Amino acid sequence: MQNIAQDTANSVCPVCGMTVDPALQPVIAPVAMDSGDVIVRIGSCGAQHHDVIQRSPERYAVAAESNLVAKFEDG
Incomplete structure (x- = not known):
């Protein structure tokens, strides 16, 4: 497994779009x-969204790499 960077992949929280x-x-x-x-190291805007991402990081990885808010078909 490669380690692509030490910093977060994103500057925008993939849950809400905040910094x-x-x-x-x-x-x-x-x-x-x-x-x-x-x-992928996924940054978040706060502890609550950190916990949301922690529960299912694979759902947020692509959005984080694109520096976007994650969109899901299932809500």
């Missing part, structure tokens, strides 16, 4: 890619 709080520990999400697995 990521750099004082919070990022959520670590392993992501499978064609070139091999990578680790």
